[in-house]
Amino acid sequence: MRTYLSHIRSIIFTLAILTAMAAMPVLAQQLGPDGAPNPTASVVPEHKLLQQSPRIEGRIDIPSERARVLMQPAGRQWDHFHEITLHWLGATVIVGMIAALAAAYLIIGRLRISNGRSGRKVLRFSSFERFSHWLTAASFVVLGLTGLNITFGKIVLLPIIGPEAFSSMSEAAKYVHNYVSAAFVIGLALIVALWIKDNLPRNVDIDWVKQGGGFIRSKHAPSGRFNAGEKLVFWFALGAGAAVIISGCLLIFPFYVTDIAGMQIAQVVHAVIAVLFIAVIIAHIYIGTLGMEGAFEAMATGEVDLNWAKEHHDLWLEEQLAKERLAARSGQSSAVPAE
Amino acid sequence: MARVKFLCDADRCIECNACVTACKNEHEVPWGINRRRVVTINDGKPGERSVSMACMHCTDAPCAAVCPVSCFYTTADGVVLHSKDLCIGCGYCFYACPFGAPQYPKVGNFGSRGKMDKCTYCAGGPEDDSSPAEYAKYGANRLAEGKLPICAEMCSTKSLLAGDGAIIAEIYKERVMKRGYGSGAWGWTTAYHEGIAV
Ligand code: SF4
Ligand code: SF4
Numbered sequence: 001m002r003t004y005l006s007h008i009r010s011i012i013f014t015l016a017i018l019t020a021m022a023a024m025p026v027l028a029q030q031l032g033p034d035g036a037p038n039p040t041a042s043v044v045p046e047h048k049l050l051q052q053s054p055r056i057e058g059r060i061d062i063p064s065e066r067a068r069v070l071m072q073p074a075g076r077q078w079d080h081f082h083e084i085t086l087h088w089l090g091a092t093v094i095v096g097m098i099a100a101l102a103a104a105y106l107i108i109g110r111l112r113i114s115n116g117r118s119g120r121k122v123l124r125f126s127s128f129e130r131f132s133h134w135l136t137a138a139s140f141v142v143l144g145l146t147g148l149n150i151t152f153g154k155i156v157l158l159p160i161i162g163p164e165a166f167s168s169m170s171e172a173a174k175y176v177h178n179y180v181s182a183a184f185v186i187g188l189a190l191i192v193a194l195w196i197k198d199n200l201p202r203n204v205d206i207d208w209v210k211q212g213g214g215f216i217r218s219k220h221a222p223s224g225r226f227n228a229g230e231k232l233v234f235w236f237a238l239g240a241g242a243a244v245i246i247s248g249c250l251l252i253f254p255f256y257v258t259d260i261a262g263m264q265i266a267q268v269v270h271a272v273i274a275v276l277f278i279a280v281i282i283a284h285i286y287i288g289t290l291g292m293e294g295a296f297e298a299m300a301t302g303e304v305d306l307n308w309a310k311e312h313h314d315l316w317l318e319e320q321l322a323k324e325r326l327a328a329r330s331g332q333s334s335a336v337p338a339e
Numbered sequence: 340m341a342r343v344k345f346l347c348d349a350d351r352c353i354e355c356n357a358c359v360t361a362c363k364n365e366h367e368v369p370w371g372i373n374r375r376r377v378v379t380i381n382d383g384k385p386g387e388r389s390v391s392m393a394c395m396h397c398t399d400a401p402c403a404a405v406c407p408v409s410c411f412y413t414t415a416d417g418v419v420l421h422s423k424d425l426c427i428g429c430g431y432c433f434y435a436c437p438f439g440a441p442q443y444p445k446v447g448n449f450g451s452r453g454k455m456d457k458c459t460y461c462a463g464g465p466e467d468d469s470s471p472a473e474y475a476k477y478g479a480n481r482l483a484e485g486k487l488p489i490c491a492e493m494c495s496t497k498s499l500l501a502g503d504g505a506i507i508a509e510i511y512k513e514r515v516m517k518r519g520y521g522s523g524a525w526g527w528t529t530a531y532h533e534g535i536a537v
Contacts, residue, residue: 040350040520042386046528049380058378058390061356066439070378070390073529075437079401082435150407150429158409163425167408171427178450254430254447264434 046071054261066255078264082271086151090275097279101286108215111292113308121303122320129194130302136187139180144278146177151271181248188241191234198225199234204315214312225316233284240277244270342417343460344504344531345491346511347391349522351498354379354389358490358499362393365461365489366478372442374458375490388522391499393490394419394440394458395530402432402441416482417504418460423476428452437529460501461488508535 049056056071125133149157149170158166205228208214211221213229221227226234247270250258258266289296294308309317354377362368362375375393400419403411410425411432421432430452432441443452454476463480466473473480481489491501500507508524515521515537524535 038520040386040522042384043349043388043522044381044386046523046525056380058380059382060376060378062373062376066433067373067376068378069439070380070392071437071526071529072439073437075435076401076529079404079435082405082431154407154409163408163410167410167425167427170408174427174429174450252449260434260439267431267434 065259069260072260074261074264078267081268082151086271086275087155089272090148090151093275093279094282097282101283101291105286105290110290111214113294113305114217114311115307117294117308118306120306122306122309122317123302124298124304124309125302127302130299132187132190132194133299135183136191139184139187140281142180143177143184144274144281146173146180147274148278149173150177178252181245181252184241185245188237188245192238195226195234196238199231201228201231205231220311220314222315223313224319225313227312229287233280236280237277240273240280243273244277247273341503341505343396343502344417344507344527345393345395345460345488346500346507346524346527348498348500348511348514349388349390349525350518350520351496352377352389352391353496353498355495358391358494361489361493362458365481366459368456368478369444372444372456374440374442374456376439390525391490391494392438392440392526394436394460395438395526396458396460397437397530398532401435401437405431405435407431412465414462416460416462418462418482420459420462420464420477421455421457422465423454423456424465426454428454430455432457438526458488461486504531511535512537 044052046056050071050073054072054074055069057068058070060067150173153166153170153173157169161169202224204222204224208221208223208228211219213227214221214223247266250256250262250266251270254263287295288299294305298304306317309320356377359373359375359377363373366374368374375391377389377391379387379389381387396417396419398417400411400413402421403409403413403419406421406426407429408425408427411419411421413419428443428445428450430441430443430447432455433439433443440457442456443454444456445451445453459477459480461479461481463469463473463483464477466476468483469480479489481487486492488501491499494500500510511521511524512535521537528534
């Protein structure tokens, strides 16, 4: 028993010596050339820390996660995105789209109803559908303008109206942007719920594209309630809308679920998607008003001309007319009891 | 004119937080706002260092660049100041600042951050020097009185240095030569696009 214990003891002793020997070089490193302890031997310098992670964080007594971050050089990159990339991207995409549409108007012109108006109206959008559309549309315009002000206001407006007026206006715009966002969320949710069924891709969409999407006069592009172009706008609005809503929530409740890097990414996503969204919606507005005769009334009064419907949404029109006939027949049968 | 800077010699900082307290007292900084803070890296481990950090008054200040209402200005000494009258409390300067310097009096939900507050290098704001209006918004204007920032002035180990960038860099270099080590001027490369070569 005794020998057994002494065996263990000597093993532990040998292990301890070995560990000490292994630690020797480390110890040596912590001593300066004169044998005095080198206090910086184990200090990791700033550039090494920044190689390991994009931020230098430590411990702090202030009860805030943000305050723990000593340094985040990425702030300069975000500055570059915000001041250079975003300005160029936004200006190019939005001005480019307006220029493209102006060119389209000059070259193709307004798309007329080929056979002229029939005078007969068909209901295209119910009042609730129009309400959902205009709720989304109005809030989008407000959000778009107040959002653009944050990025471009200081270049475009500030020199004209002066710093005081521009600041008061921008502060109001900031609150408007934050609160009107709720209306946009509701509007988009309604639109999606109402129209997702009619926007599911169908075989006829391929034909529509093959026939030139209604832009080639000699060809007829078949379509259901929504054509492939409208479907693209719908799905884009759904995707981009979801992206701006999620990133917007992160920005409106800062640092709740993300850290500084998360906030920067949220802002980048919000801004990039928003300028693309604005460009697409400018095109949507153009086609719905200037670009095509007979389109705007669908969202204004809800009714479109029969010939317009025949030209642009033939399959949908057939369905509607069939429904009307059915309703008329059943109306007749209930009015005139069976013999 | 001199280009003034801050330098924290991390090998001297003893994490006493006196700079933080002195700043709060000098400017009567409201509850919840810390213009200066001390962060400890590798706490409790070998190589632990504390760094006192506030606004570094950057060259090409990112906060000033991103501000949507352009409310920042740089003084002839290189101090980055802003106007609380123009600030809309958007919080963008905090996203851009590499040093977490901008502070806000409110939580921030639904854009309610309030006017941004940060270290002024004890140089006040756009109001008349040492006027009550300036004091209420930005705190004391020591620079106008010919004094340096209070945090560095009362630092007991002289870890935190403020003043002409060339002179404090020289002092730091000398220290490093004498004692034979130095973990560097923290944040200088990011703030001023240059470190201190020893
Ligand atoms: S440290 Fe931050 S707040 Fe100070 S000048 Fe630099 S970016 Fe601006
Ligand atoms: S919080 Fe104020 S100072 Fe900072 S970027 Fe926004 S408006 Fe400018």
